[in-house]
Amino acid sequence: MISRRTMLQTASCGFGFLSLKALLQQSAAASPAAATPIQTRAKRIIFLCMSGGPAQMDTFDYKPQTGNKRHPGSVFEFKQRGESGLWVSELMPETAKHADRLCVINGMYCDTGNHAQSFLQLHTGEKLRKRPCMGSWISYGLGSENADLPSFVSLNAAKPSVYSSEFLPTRFAGTPIGTNGEDMSQATIRDISGSHLPPQAKRRQLDFVQSMNRAHLSNRDGDATLEGVIESMELAFRMQITAPHLLDLSNETDATLRRYRVGKKLSVGTCRPTDFGRQCLLARRLAEAGVRFIEVNHGGWDQHKNHRRDLKANCETVDAPIAALLEDLAARGLLEDTLLVWGGEFGRPGLVPEDGKDETGHNHKGFTFWLAGGGVKQGHIHGRTSETGDRAVEGKVHFRDLHATILHLMGLEHDRLTYVHGGRTHRLTGPEEANVVNEILA
Template identity: 65%
Template structure:
């Protein structure tokens, strides 16, 4: 059965879904209808940037973000938050020792020997605090500013505010993802949604971008097919001018087409030297130990460097779980071993390639963990949102600098306190975006990442 151009255009007002339109279009292409294609096709419009901004602001100290998300709550007292009153050991009976490193003399535990070599690049935040010790709620708040409702992710807000550096790639990519709600663009246009590559615990060597590869038609014919569908979509949009989702669909389909030629090559590590693969420990993570899941974190870090070079605006890497309740020291050591060398390799490469200065690297999780006590014979730890550690590197932040501190037990932030709202405000500021003014009108009011209270930019962190 064949359809005329007029019939197809009329179908847009009769509730035909986009899948039906694509199926009809494919029928026409396969039936060799050049006259129909040439009559309806038009040049694809360039990808549009956000209405909020047109590229990086002159005041920006960073062009992109790499977020090293350690989900589950890393134990700050066994990694970066040294408490000398415990006799060079953060917890009584711990096998972890601390030492000072670099010109800054920053304290780092012996579980992270490779990261310790880069302390003079780090801006350490010991005064982090959050509102809840419940994983799901705090993880959501870390990413979106909200604890209970699905709201746009940090990466989505940055993509919305700045657009993409590379029109052939998404502005926001999430690797080894867990809960999709934390990478959602929510009410922002769907073009700013996090593009997932890999699922938590999946073999990252097999992870790919879904639904961008096909050989059902030659590339030129697929371009004609898309031009025809987009002509129909734009006609449909003129009848619904206030429906932002239609514009997002149009942009997403264009991006999907362009990604067919640019994205697969970035995921292919065959052009990397064996020495590079070894530095990143690609494929070398040991089997899962306790709560520590395989994630091939080295592959994630190397992909992050490649995506940063290609102009992806926000890249999130995920490693988990750091939720060590039992066998705390064993599982913590496994997590540190899996992430330490890859992170060091990433920092090395970013600096050597001239990217670190304009790339804001962030390390942290949804909260921290309380200290172990001599009475704790089971080697168990809980959750601690009252005081924990993050660090920054690059992106215009001070290097070899320690900000804030926890109390003598390491369980509560008492100086230089930084809430997630403040963290978000500081990141937006680094990207040249107005921390408490970047907003989107939804359901009768303006919404923003920093919420009704707003966030405080930690200006003292900037170089």
């Protein structure tokens, strides 16, 4: 398969950056400007999506209590970790061991404090209308490293918007494995195997069906949906051999399963029971196999009441598996070209201890993400929120800037990665200004 990067470089020789459909048909360009090759730092992404809004002041953005009766602050103990001295909460003791690998962005902000709109903006760049998600844009831009596997996989997917390709060709949509709250030990790629026919007969059957599909396509020039069906059927056939082995953890050692806490589930308050460790281990295996974009989802961070109890349970669920993932990627030489991204759709305001309450709200004006590997600085903090943590005041990074930076690390220019749909040129970062956060690049 010709990668999208190869297509981009070919298009830059006088034709500009063409959309895939336009490039294949040698029709109009999606952008008139030539694309400038940029350094590729990451080959793949693992997005650790914490749905619901993690409380930044009790995880990675330390705000000491001051004695001011109306001054929110961190209600859990923090310590400076590693040689870098990054502040990390007591709730993340295993992740804290990798503090010198983290690049913490404490100046994140977005447009709205509503879950649905902000979650959509995090994934697609658009808060109101359905658009292709980040994984689909990257798959469209770069193609697949492994022709026998999808380029984009979503584990424990919360909703279709997480893996939708929308108006991009359907072959760039994510492949969901498990849905939010499902027992991940039973989750698989649906209809991936069957014993009703031997492999040779399946191939002959598919060839017959595909011959009819291609004949139909010859009379429907440029039907991207039908093209996607043809390619998806071929990929599905190849995946019947590769995917089942990849999802089978029986060849992993007991020590590995324990490090990832595979099989351990917690259900406290708003926290949904989930085998998050299995997701992280599958993410490592998918990354090793050449999947370009892997989203690992963990819900239940929408903690209004019982803040301390539920946040502690959530952190206990994700902490050790994330640390194991960081450890394994580094040990296998994958971390340097694998970008990890951790965060949710917004953050939380701090508690006011004197109120005697244990509940928080939403805060979209200042919250935290962290990145690791893939060409970002290690043991680094970028940005700052106010003393009360209510808003970003330095080094502000909007979701658009985060998207632009992620694309840049993958060797793509956000304003060149475009697609024409409905008479308009679209991109992940939208029509508004977006900037690569150069300060966090290694």
